[in-house]
Amino acid sequence: MKKLFSRPEGLTDTLMRYCPGCGHGIVHRIIGELLIELGIRERTVGIAPVGCSVFADEYFNCDMIQPPHGRGPAVSAGIKRARPECIVFSYQGDGDLGSIGTAAIIHAAARSENITVVFINNAIFGMTGGQMAPTTLPGMKSTTSPKGRDVRKHGYPMKVCEMLASLDGPYYLERCAVDTVKNVVKTKKALKIVFQNQIDDKGFCLIEILSMCPTGWGQTPVQAKKWTGEVMSAYYSLGVYRDRSKEAK
Amino acid sequence: MPEVKILDEVCKGCGLCCDDVCPVDILILAPDRINSSGYHPAMITDMEQCKACGFCYMVCPEPAIEVYK
Ligand SMILES: Cc1ncc(C[n+]2csc(CCOP(=O)(O)OP(=O)(O)O)c2C)c(N)n1
Ligand code: SF4
Ligand code: SF4
Ligand code: SF4
């Protein structure tokens, strides 16, 4: 009997400590597969963020670093410049990337650093207890917006792909989701493109992934995946925001 | 014949694989069994129908599913 699908060697045997139904695990599995499929595991350096995936260094079977909150893009850029033969990915949540780390991500994108950013947008600060993030939807309840996000009081959500697409630096930007089989397959395809772009020295690439946080959202895992498809994807449109390979040479 | 193995101790009973994922709808959460973490693990109701498509594996966050053929 042939094994068709099982835990990839790009992940360690350590069981992940995410909540049931958390989207982080699906994205970890995809990256773990790509490290093997692209033959880059031994020369890859991953950057774990501050957030629920702070322990990602225990889960990915490659070299990992865990820098200060939000500084993944800056640290990735440093590693990539010092060791260009390494494949460097910065794995970040929306609190990490879109709040404390906003300056780091914008400047890495503007400089078109040859790094791969995996941006997990779950519209909330998951790790610290479900507080409002820059990405929390208008009207969405969180522990710090119990009556729902009021845009006049709390401001508007940040759309990271759209914002970075205003810069010339990025080579590839796409927003995906992990709520359905079809979208999980698309997410893997997008991540494969951006890891390959880094191998080909193309410059800054980011994949934003709409990801379930059942605990922070106060929903069951099945409710959370439906909410991702019906509500979150309606506000954060899925699609490719930049693809320089398609532009006239 | 295809075979799906659910790793009971890795499964967190989230139910994502049981909801509108399997083309032949043969996954449920075991109603009368829990693992050592207290979760009802997923189980297959009728292995013979399995298509070995791997969809259940693809949506599993752990992943606690292995598919063989
Ligand atoms: C300098 C600093 N400020 C604040 C915190 C508290 N903190 C820890 S994780 C986090 C945000 C996590 O949210 P996100 O990046 O969206 O990750 P998630 O847990 O949702 O995956 C914050 C504010 C910290 N650890 N260090
Ligand atoms: S709090 Fe949210 S993001 Fe963090 S592990 Fe739980 S479900 Fe995942
Ligand atoms: S491999 Fe496909 S057909 Fe078999 S149980 Fe999983 S989803 Fe169903
Ligand atoms: S998706 Fe994975 S963790 Fe969730 S119930 Fe199915 S096998 Fe268990």
Ligand SMILES: [Mg+2]
């Ligand atoms: Mg978050």
